[in-house]
Amino acid sequence: MYVEAYVPATIGRKKKFKERIAYENNNLENKAKKNVKISKKYRLMQAEKFINENIKKKKSFIEENRLAKKKNKFIIPSKAKIFFVVRIRGINGVSPRAKKIMELLRLNQINNGVFLKVNSSTNQMLRKIEPFIAYGYPSLKNIKNLIKKRGFGKIGKRGCWQRINLSENGIIEQGLSNIGIFNSEEIIHEIYNCGTRFREINNFLWPFKLKSPKKGYSNIGKTKHFLEGGAYGNWEESINDLISKMN
Numbered sequence: 001m002y003v004e005a006y007v008p009a010t011i012g013r014k015k016k017f018k019e020r021i022a023y024e025n026n027n028l029e030n031k032a033k034k035n036v037k038i039s040k041k042y043r044l045m046q047a048e049k050f051i052n053e054n055i056k057k058k059k060s061f062i063e064e065n066r067l068a069k070k071k072n073k074f075i076i077p078s079k080a081k082i083f084f085v086v087r088i089r090g091i092n093g094v095s096p097r098a099k100k101i102m103e104l105l106r107l108n109q110i111n112n113g114v115f116l117k118v119n120s121s122t123n124q125m126l127r128k129i130e131p132f133i134a135y136g137y138p139s140l141k142n143i144k145n146l147i148k149k150r151g152f153g154k155i156g157k158r159g160c161w162q163r164i165n166l167s168e169n170g171i172i173e174q175g176l177s178n179i180g181i182f183n184s185e186e187i188i189h190e191i192y193n194c195g196t197r198f199r200e201i202n203n204f205l206w207p208f209k210l211k212s213p214k215k216g217y218s219n220i221g222k223t224k225h226f227l228e229g230g231a232y233g234n235w236e237e238s239i240n241d242l243i244s245k246m247n
Contacts, residue, residue, distance in 0.1 A: 034127065040175075046202075047054060055105060081118055081194035082115050084143075085114055085133050085134075086210065086246070088222050095166065102132065107207065108207070112208065112210070114202070114208070117194055130232055131232050134231055136178040136239025144190050145243075145244075149247055151187075152205070153204055154175065154204055172187065176223075179200050210247060216231075
């Protein structure tokens with residue numbers, strides 16, 4: 001005669017609970033895999049979009065120049081939207097006010113570089129620390145090279161930041177996914193065009209640590225203005241030559 005074994009109610013409930021948890025975990029894993037696939041696809045689409053936009057801009061600029069030359073006219077270039085600022089001198093002769101401004105701009109060491117918006121308040125600050133910096137308008141090519149070669153992000157909390165290379169997996173997504181940035185192409189696009197997310201991206205980026213330029217900043221030293229053949233002050237588009245030497 002077959003006698004059915006007695007199973008306590010608590011064991012039955014535990015079994016059902018474990019089965020339900022396993023089912024829910026399985027669903028969560030499937031959703032996570034699906035989200036990863038979607039985010040990868042989205043990132044690739046965004047990167048392609050920005051690359052194509054830049055190619056179109058270059059082609060249209062070349063075409064406009066050709067047409068202008070044919071008609072014996074010239075094109076007035078659009079105003080620059082961002083500065084790239086490099087600290088070129090140390091602490092000697094730095095006033096407390098200038099020191100404070102350089103701390104605010106995160107230019108704490110020689111050869112540190114940062115991106116800044118072009119506006120009246122930035123211009124005023126740069127004038128006050130001009131003898132200690134070189135700055136100008138970076139090209140798209142140099143922005144791209146800086147991000148790819150010397151780009152580091154800030155991960156963590158205030159007071160205990162970690163400096164991590166942007167090339168490492170998931171760093172950009174971890175730091176900037178809350179504002180819809182997932183890859184380096186989006187960072188480059190936002191910086192070059194000084195987009196609506198420029199501030200958040202710039203805060204996320206660690207100040208660039210550049211190398212000293214070969215053969216120095218200029219032939220007559222750093223104590224003269226760029227217009228006098230020296231190194232400090234506004235280099236305008238010529239800053240791109242300096243960036244190339246220091247990158």
